[in-house]
Amino acid sequence: MTKRIILxxxxxxxxxxxxxxxxxTYKVSFIDRKDFLQKRKKSLLKENKDNIVFFNKIYxxxxxxxxxxxxxxxxxxxxxxxxxxxxxxxPFDPIYQRAGADRNYYSSSGKSFYKTSLNGKESYVIIKxxxxxxxxxxxxxxxxxxxxxxxxxNKKSEIKIWYSLEHKVPYGPEKNFGLPGLAVRVFDRPVKFxxxxxxxxxxxxEIPQDITLKTLKEFKDDNNLNNFFKK
Amino acid sequence: MEVIKFRKMRNLxxxxxxxxxxxxxxxxxxxxxxxxxxxxxxxxxxxxxxxxASAAGEDPNGENFMLYLSYYQAWYSICMS
Numbered sequence: 001m002t003k004r005i006i007l008x009x010x011x012x013x014x015x016x017x018x019x020x021x022x023x024x025t026y027k028v029s030f031i032d033r034k035d036f037l038q039k040r041k042k043s044l045l046k047e048n049k050d051n052i053v054f055f056n057k058i059y060x061x062x063x064x065x066x067x068x069x070x071x072x073x074x075x076x077x078x079x080x081x082x083x084x085x086x087x088x089x090x091p092f093d094p095i096y097q098r099a100g101a102d103r104n105y106y107s108s109s110g111k112s113f114y115k116t117s118l119n120g121k122e123s124y125v126i127i128k129x130x131x132x133x134x135x136x137x138x139x140x141x142x143x144x145x146x147x148x149x150x151x152x153x154n155k156k157s158e159i160k161i162w163y164s165l166e167h168k169v170p171y172g173p174e175k176n177f178g179l180p181g182l183a184v185r186v187f188d189r190p191v192k193f194x195x196x197x198x199x200x201x202x203x204x205x206e207i208p209q210d211i212t213l214k215t216l217k218e219f220k221d222d223n224n225l226n227n228f229f230k231k
Numbered sequence: 232m233e234v235i236k237f238r239k240m241r242n243l244x245x246x247x248x249x250x251x252x253x254x255x256x257x258x259x260x261x262x263x264x265x266x267x268x269x270x271x272x273x274x275x276x277x278x279x280x281x282x283x284a285s286a287a288g289e290d291p292n293g294e295n296f297m298l299y300l301s302y303y304q305a306w307y308s309i310c311m312s
Contacts, residue, residue: 043286047279054309092305097298116297128294156288175294189287216296229281229291229299 021072023201024182026173026193028080028099029064036190062095067173067193075108075205076171098191100174107170108207112177115208118223124211125219127175130159134180138165141184142195149179160187167198267311276306 030036040059044051067080080099103114105127112127130151137148139162146162153159161172163181172183173193186193220226280303284291291299 047282054306057309058305091308092301097301101297101301103297153294154288154290216294220292220296225296225300227292228296229277229284229303 021070021201021203021205022198023203024069024071024171024198025196026067026069027064027196028067028095028173028191028193030062030095030190031187031192058090058092059094061090062093065096065099066196067099069171069173070201070203070205071107071169071171072205073169075207076106076169076177077205077207078105078171078173095191098188099193105174106207107177111213112175113213114175116219123219123222124208124213126213126215127177129178130176132161132179144184144195146184147180157189161185269311272307272310275310276303279303279306 037059041052041055044055065080067078069076069078071077078100080096080101082096082102100114103116105114106112112129113124114127115122115124117123132149132151135148135150139146139148141162144167145165147165149161149163151159151161159176161176161179161183162185163172163179164184165181167182168180169182170179171177172179173186174188176183176186176188182195182198183193184195214222217226220228280291280299283302284299289295289299
């Protein structure tokens with residue numbers, strides 16, 4: 001009888017931790033703000049001297065933003081916080097855009113997708129899973145033991161992710177998912193995502209239901225945007 | 232008589248200056264409207280976006296398409312403003 005009570009107790013506490021929701025807060029900023037802004041200014045001015053207007057309006061005023069990843073063992077929702085720094089009237093903010101802007105990112109039942117709006121029409125676009133390259137490197141970031149994995153975007157750049165060896169959930173900020181552990185620090189040039197805090201939360205994870213998921217190609221076809229940027 | 236002649240000359244000078252200023256202003260307006268033509272701005276924004284993607288070594292039609300679309304829209308709106 002005593003054994004049965006203990007077993008029920010263990011199962012109950014397991015169910016609680018399994019269904020517990022967490023919120024991870026990330027700070028998104030330039031990896032090297034000064035260097036990036038100097039290079040950007042130089043290349044913009046090389047194209048055209050009038051580009052100084054664009055530089056001053058867009059790049060000079062950009063500030064770090066915060067983003068929240070709410071998750072449990074089954075699903076996650078990632079959203080970027082709009083704050084005072086992200087001016088509503090600003091046509092483009094490099095850090096805010098790189099952080100994910102107003103696109104909400106969802107992960108559920110092994111699938112990941114984001115919500116985007118174009119001309120007032122909402123669409124849900126599937127994110128292709130990445131083939132992450134595990135490395136043997138480890139280090140401790142803010143008392144969390146981390147492993148390193150990478151993903152080659154192209155010849156010029158790669159995404160580097162330090163993931164927690166202690167929190168075995170496959171989530172990370174923005175389009176990064178399918179990880180061996182929670183993302184603690186992400187380098188995705190020119191920005192980085194730093195985990196600021198990890199807390200329990202009562203916040204619900206609301207995954208959109210009865211939606212049509214589209215591939216990026218289908219989304220572009222629907223909006224006549226295929227090969228929009230022709231070379 | 233001399234005073235009247237001087238006044239006439241002065242009025243003519245003011246008129247000439249006014250005509251010159253008006254001409255220069257109208258030509259500058261037409262030059263601006265040529266720059267802010269929507270089709271020119273589309274072309275310019277698209278080229279600048281391609282340059283940015285090329286500098287980053289990325290395909291603007293690829294995974295970061297939405298990011299480059301926002302970048303393109305920013306250039307377009309600044310060009311048109």
